[in-house]
Amino acid sequence: MLQKRRDLQPFLDRLTSRSRLNEQEQEAILALPSHAAQVQTNRDFVRLDQAVDHACIVVDGIVGRFGQTCEGARQITALHIPGDAPDLHSVVQPKARSVLQALTTTTILRVPHGAFRAVAARYPAVAEAFWRDCMVDAAILSQWVVNVGRRDAKTRIAHLLCEMAMRYRARPEGGEVTFDFPVTQAQLADATGLTSVHVNRTLMSLRHDGLAEVCQRRVRIMDWDGLVKVGEFDADYLQADIPSDERMRIVEAA
Amino acid sequence: MLQKRRDLQPFLDRLTSRSRLNEQEQEAILALPSHAAQVQTNRDFVRLDQAVDHACIVVDGIVGRFGQTCEGARQITALHIPGDAPDLHSVVQPKARSVLQALTTTTILRVPHGAFRAVAARYPAVAEAFWRDCMVDAAILSQWVVNVGRRDAKTRIAHLLCEMAMRYRARPEGGEVTFDFPVTQAQLADATGLTSVHVNRTLMSLRHDGLAEVCQRRVRIMDWDGLVKVGEFDADYLQADIPSDERMRIVEAA
DNA sequence: CGCGACGTTGAGTTCGGTCAATCAGCGTGG
DNA sequence: CCACGCTGATTGACCGAACTCAACGTCGCG
Numbered sequence: 001m002l003q004k005r006r007d008l009q010p011f012l013d014r015l016t017s018r019s020r021l022n023e024q025e026q027e028a029i030l031a032l033p034s035h036a037a038q039v040q041t042n043r044d045f046v047r048l049d050q051a052v053d054h055a056c057i058v059v060d061g062i063v064g065r066f067g068q069t070c071e072g073a074r075q076i077t078a079l080h081i082p083g084d085a086p087d088l089h090s091v092v093q094p095k096a097r098s099v100l101q102a103l104t105t106t107t108i109l110r111v112p113h114g115a116f117r118a119v120a121a122r123y124p125a126v127a128e129a130f131w132r133d134c135m136v137d138a139a140i141l142s143q144w145v146v147n148v149g150r151r152d153a154k155t156r157i158a159h160l161l162c163e164m165a166m167r168y169r170a171r172p173e174g175g176e177v178t179f180d181f182p183v184t185q186a187q188l189a190d191a192t193g194l195t196s197v198h199v200n201r202t203l204m205s206l207r208h209d210g211l212a213e214v215c216q217r218r219v220r221i222m223d224w225d226g227l228v229k230v231g232e233f234d235a236d237y238l239q240a241d242i243p244s245d246e247r248m249r250i251v252e253a254a
Numbered sequence: 255m256l257q258k259r260r261d262l263q264p265f266l267d268r269l270t271s272r273s274r275l276n277e278q279e280q281e282a283i284l285a286l287p288s289h290a291a292q293v294q295t296n297r298d299f300v301r302l303d304q305a306v307d308h309a310c311i312v313v314d315g316i317v318g319r320f321g322q323t324c325e326g327a328r329q330i331t332a333l334h335i336p337g338d339a340p341d342l343h344s345v346v347q348p349k350a351r352s353v354l355q356a357l358t359t360t361t362i363l364r365v366p367h368g369a370f371r372a373v374a375a376r377y378p379a380v381a382e383a384f385w386r387d388c389m390v391d392a393a394i395l396s397q398w399v400v401n402v403g404r405r406d407a408k409t410r411i412a413h414l415l416c417e418m419a420m421r422y423r424a425r426p427e428g429g430e431v432t433f434d435f436p437v438t439q440a441q442l443a444d445a446t447g448l449t450s451v452h453v454n455r456t457l458m459s460l461r462h463d464g465l466a467e468v469c470q471r472r473v474r475i476m477d478w479d480g481l482v483k484v485g486e487f488d489a490d491y492l493q494a495d496i497p498s499d500e501r502m503r504i505v506e507a508a
Numbered sequence: 509c510g511c512g513a514c515g516t517t518g519a520g521t522t523c524g525g526t527c528a529a530t531c532a533g534c535g536t537g538g
Numbered sequence: 539c540c541a542c543g544c545t546g547a548t549t550g551a552c553c554g555a556a557c558t559c560a561a562c563g564t565c566g567c568g
Contacts, residue, residue, distance in 0.1 A: 049490070065396070067396060067397065067399065067400035067404075068400075069400065069404050069405060069409075069486055070486045073404045074404075075399060075400045075403040075404040077396045077399040077400060078396070089389045089392065091504075092382060092385050092386040092389060092502065092504065093386060093389050093390075093393075093493075093502070097393050097396070097490065097491050098396060113504075117504050121378065121505060124375065124378070124381070127378070127381060127382075127385075128346060128381075130385070131346050131381075131384070131385045131388070132346040132347060134385070134388065134389060134392065135343045135346060135347050135388060136347075137392070138343065138388065138391070138392040138395060139347075139351050141392060141395040141396060141399060142319070142321060142331045142332070142351070142352060142395060143321065144399050145321065145329060145331040145395060145398050145399055145402060146321035146322075146323065146329045146331060148399060148402045148403040148447065149329040149402040149446075149447030150321075150323050150327045150328075150329040150447055151323060155323075192403075193402065193403030193404060232323055232324045236303070236351065237351050239347075248346065248347070250345075250346065250367075250371050251375060
């Protein structure tokens, strides 16, 4: 039980980083019933058109949402890291419209839709927080369209690395920003609409420029400002780091 | 007043095509206070980082949501047609993260956030419908990532044409599907991540194949099945045509 | 020690971009 | 009525970023 509360904490943190929830509401989130599961690398755990009765929360690892073309080319449309609920939207739309796959060995929590709905019905501010949370994911999606639609390979990858650094809340240590990001170059390619060969060359060019490198399943950003510039990155859309007095609540005050 | 109710009807239709709302709730939507405005072609009516206190509903015309790169290259991340609320998400997230621009002379309705919030607070099923509606837009966004990330020019444009045909609820007449779609080739290019030159060539190739043509601000699809195949189009994600007994309501029964 | 997954490299190809010119339609004003 | 200018569509020649194919290296692991 205590274990589950601890596993739910990152999800609550994500919600409260943008929405204002009172003690009782936070408690209700932490008390959500859940069932932990481990998913192996490259294993789908939500399939297309599947009618689901629960939503997932990532506890550890990385989850990719996949879109596919007829030809079998895969495109990752979203990356989800611990604290994210990749299919929170399934609470209002239970038919899965895309595949969820673990990109590395991943631990997820399954929470029944009924539980989400009950807490949302009882606490309108929580329903609001869920909606807002989904909108953050949509804002990221919107950026990804720009990324794959209009930027060249170097800019694309730089942008993605900046985004992930912010989402992991990686903090500079000794002038460098470093964080674990255990994805393969092929997965990076699927996320950026490139081929793994070109990702490889682009990463080498970023390293050569002294901007960043990805190795040993870790990202090392040597020149944050430079990478931001090359990646045309503007962190606003992520809505990270909202001061606590600006976090939103549109239902009655907390 | 009656005019405004009529203008709000397409928005209500869009909501009720996926969510089940009772008489009272529907009435509350139609009674939303609003202020009509006309926007000229290529005019921004929501600017970046603007703090907005209202959301818009498209009554007539087409609205594009734009993302921009530093270099001034523009990417349309969403197209909105009558009945859509391009920035319904601003109800929970009032800071505009992208530009809204009219792609043709467009009539919009501005509805104060306060009104949306009041009706959502009073009728949980309406709040749920809003959330669900935003999720449909997110599903479209997700498809767009796949489209620009992994499909070639012909497939991209075919897919977009299929999507718009479905969203306009265009019905076949005499073996052809036809609908008004007053966008320029340059705007099509911004939506598909191509250049206008290449859009032109691709459209000609689609016409040459007897699949579809775009002229006089209208789309004419001569071979729907063929276009669907070329565009790798699967309409499921749009959640159009949901039979009335399958429309969702997770709060207490209607 | 051999296999599989991942990363790296090279050579050749192609899809789509760039640049620039031309054309067609249309509203405006002389 | 026609010249003008604007916007959008069309075309051609050339270019280059990213893809394809195929080989090879490297590391971890059973």
